[in-house]
Amino acid sequence: xxxxxxxxxxxxxxxxxxxxxxxxxxxxxxxxxxxxxxxxxxxxxxxxxxxxxxxxxxxxxxxxxxxxxxxxxxxxxxxxxxxxxxxxxxxxxxxxxxxxxxxxxxxxxxxxxxxxxxxxxxxxxxxxxxxxxxxxxxxxxxxxxxxxxxxxxxxxxxxxxxxxxxxxxxxxxxxxxxxxxxxxxxxxxxxxxxxxxxxxxxxxxx
Amino acid sequence: xxxxxxxxxxxxxxxxxxxxxxxxxxxxxxxxxxxxxxxxxxxxxxxxxxxxxxxxxxxxxxxxxxxxxxxxxxxxxxxxxxxxxxxxxxxxxxxxxxxxxxxxxxxxxxxxxxxxxxxxxxxxxxxxxxxxxxxxxxxxxxxxxxxxxxxxxxxxxxxxxxxxxxxxxxxxxxxxxxxxxxxxxxxxxxxxxxxxxxxxxxxxxx
Numbered sequence: 001x002x003x004x005x006x007x008x009x010x011x012x013x014x015x016x017x018x019x020x021x022x023x024x025x026x027x028x029x030x031x032x033x034x035x036x037x038x039x040x041x042x043x044x045x046x047x048x049x050x051x052x053x054x055x056x057x058x059x060x061x062x063x064x065x066x067x068x069x070x071x072x073x074x075x076x077x078x079x080x081x082x083x084x085x086x087x088x089x090x091x092x093x094x095x096x097x098x099x100x101x102x103x104x105x106x107x108x109x110x111x112x113x114x115x116x117x118x119x120x121x122x123x124x125x126x127x128x129x130x131x132x133x134x135x136x137x138x139x140x141x142x143x144x145x146x147x148x149x150x151x152x153x154x155x156x157x158x159x160x161x162x163x164x165x166x167x168x169x170x171x172x173x174x175x176x177x178x179x180x181x182x183x184x185x186x187x188x189x190x191x192x193x194x195x196x197x198x199x200x201x202x203x204x205x206x
Numbered sequence: 207x208x209x210x211x212x213x214x215x216x217x218x219x220x221x222x223x224x225x226x227x228x229x230x231x232x233x234x235x236x237x238x239x240x241x242x243x244x245x246x247x248x249x250x251x252x253x254x255x256x257x258x259x260x261x262x263x264x265x266x267x268x269x270x271x272x273x274x275x276x277x278x279x280x281x282x283x284x285x286x287x288x289x290x291x292x293x294x295x296x297x298x299x300x301x302x303x304x305x306x307x308x309x310x311x312x313x314x315x316x317x318x319x320x321x322x323x324x325x326x327x328x329x330x331x332x333x334x335x336x337x338x339x340x341x342x343x344x345x346x347x348x349x350x351x352x353x354x355x356x357x358x359x360x361x362x363x364x365x366x367x368x369x370x371x372x373x374x375x376x377x378x379x380x381x382x383x384x385x386x387x388x389x390x391x392x393x394x395x396x397x398x399x400x401x402x403x404x405x406x407x408x409x410x411x412x
Contacts, residue, residue, distance in 0.1 A: 003299065005261055007256040008257070014246070017246055019234065028226070033257055038258055047217040
């Protein structure tokens with residue numbers, strides 16, 4: 001495509017580098033922004049600057065945070081002996097939106113996937129084991145998207161924690177359809193599946 | 207929705223203010239940008255700054271430009287006696303992409319629409335008439351999306367230019383379906399419809 005202005009071209013290039021935004025969509029957005037007064041552009045500039053400079057990763061659970069410890073880990077009303085293990089920040093947001101969970105989180109940063117070359121050492125598994133060993137954790141809720149790789153990851157973590165017999169490992173109920181993605185589940189299904197979580201060892205013995 | 211970080215929240219708010227981007231899409235984009243190294247964020251910041259500070263409107267045709275005169279109006283290989291009249295910058299980009307047009311443009315900034323309170327005085331019609339009077343213009347190609355409002359606009363302009371008997375007014379061929387939007391037409395259809403443009407006075411006498 002040819003553009004009459006370098007500014008417009010730059011905007012289209014920058015926006016079409018985002019996922020699910022093609023050249024045509026990027027052009028629509030760029031023209032919308034060009035026609036708008038400065039406000040929307042200023043808000044985007046400020047948001048990008050903030051993402052670059054202010055965004056931190058919680059040193060405990062790896063959630064995005066404004067400080068070293070995220071607002072969930074530092075919330076005194078949260079049960080510290082209940083850890084929900086998830087793949088990504090998106091899953092934390094999805095579970096938080098159900099308003100059914102009062103524990104804290106641990107973000108793995110993905111799941112074990114040999115096909116994509118992701119091994120246990122690429123994920124925040126070591127630090128999860130440390131957390132369980134060093135703190136009084138009663139239960140780990142594995143809120144991992146149900147798939148072969150997800151099941152492998154849960155199995156791997158449960159093996160590592162076999163020595164910690166005082167920790168119960170549960171998985172969220174299979175209300176989430178097999179092969180489905182956690183972040184797209186509706187809030188009711190996701191909320192219920194946390195309530196009726198099943199004991200991991202019981203489930204695999206069925 | 208609740209976010210663990212103000213930065214993330216700001217990014218979602220700023221991005222969801224754009225057309226066709228809802229909260230969920232904005233969150234996906236924000237998380238993608240948060241997870242990305244600085245590069246994409248920097249490019250977006252620079253693009254927004256450039257849109258704010260560098261983008262100009264061509265003083266001749268109202269196209270977006272980097273200088274006072276856009277690169278189409280200042281191109282010596284363009285036929286200056288052939289003006290294509292369009293609604294918006296998007297239409298210029300669509301026609302330029304056909305690579306079938308060698309004249310220059312005039313962007314009205316919309317079409318006459320009494321229902322939306324847009325009258326001739328809100329559009330760049332006066333300046334179009336001036337351009338035709340002050341320059342040797344042989345033909346005006348009305349590349350206006352075919353609709354009642356579009357036809358009204360063409361009729362209004364043709365009436366204003368009745369005294370300029372040396373100017374031929376044509377419309378792009380009705381290859382573009384009635385009620386359709388110009389910017390979504392494929393390049394072949396749009397290119398051909400410019401080639402086989404019809405004499406406006408002939409068309410309305412049919």
